[in-house]
Amino acid sequence: GTQDLAPGARLLRGFALDAAPALLDDVAAVQAQAPLRRMVTPGGLTMNVAMTNCGGLGWVSDARGYRYQATDPLSGEHWPALPGTFAALAHDAAEAAGYTGFAPDACLVNRYEPGTKLSLHQDRDEQDYGQPIVSVSLGLPAVFQFGGLKRSDRPARVPLVHGDVVVWGGPARLRFHGVLPLAEGTHPLLGRQRINLTFRKAG
Ligand code: MD3
Ligand code: FE
Numbered sequence: 675g676t677q678d679l680a681p682g683a684r685l686l687r688g689f690a691l692d693a694a695p696a697l698l699d700d701v702a703a704v705q706a707q708a709p710l711r712r713m714v715t716p717g718g719l720t721m722n723v724a725m726t727n728c729g730g731l732g733w734v735s736d737a738r739g740y741r742y743q744a745t746d747p748l749s750g751e752h753w754p755a756l757p758g759t760f761a762a763l764a765h766d767a768a769e770a771a772g773y774t775g776f777a778p779d780a781c782l783v784n785r786y787e788p789g790t791k792l793s794l795h796q797d798r799d800e801q802d803y804g805q806p807i808v809s810v811s812l813g814l815p816a817v818f819q820f821g822g823l824k825r826s827d828r829p830a831r832v833p834l835v836h837g838d839v840v841v842w843g844g845p846a847r848l849r850f851h852g853v854l855p856l857a858e859g860t861h862p863l864l865g866r867q868r869i870n871l872t873f874r875k876a877g
Contacts, residue, residue, distance in 0.1 A: 682844030691837035700757035764873035771841035778873040806843030813864030821850035
């Protein structure tokens with residue numbers, strides 16, 4: 675299965691399981707072109723999660739703020755192209771959740787190791803909040819925090835495992851969310867890591 679976490683938020687358990695080995699080959703190729711790095715927030719803190727991007731636009735954070743841009747600040751080159759495996763999976767997952775024609779222009783690759791967390795936040799850097807976001811979990815399991823439209827709304831906890839896909843849209847699009855510190859463990863394909871692919875139509 676498929677499960678509604680809230681209006682507009684659909685969990686597709688195991689949707690990426692068969693594609694996972696091919697997705698991970700492409701993650702390795704993306705990382706070889708655009709290495710994972712820990713970005714700095716506008717407030718001067720170094721993020722816990724290591725990140726890179728592929729697609730026409732990539733999400734970046736630095737002293738100047740958060741934004742999407744076409745080039746990798748480390749190299750000055752365009753981000754690697756969105757692999758066909760990624761585009762197909764994101765499109766098919768969105769369709770399974772009721773969004774036809776999803777064509778992401780940005781894929782953020784997030785890498786977690788045991789102890790890594792992502793604090794509660796909203797995704798507000800995209801042009802059109804009418805577009806859904808597709809998120810793919812690979813490797814070690816994580817506990818996802820799914821809050822409300824106010825930071826103070828107490829979040830629900832949703833366990834996400836290798837191969838799970840979540841599609842966030844409609845009334846769920848601006849909900850606060852985060853990831854609790856990853857537990858120690860070893861995954862057969864990824865070792866001591868969790869990789870999350872987040873697909874967006876950012877521009
Ligand atoms: C719920 N990443 O990169 S993706 C992020 O597991 C981010 O790496 C998390 O949050 C991760 O911004 C979770 C799931 C996600 C993405 C966007 C959402 C959940 C969302 C937008 C609205 C509500
Ligand atoms: Fe987010």
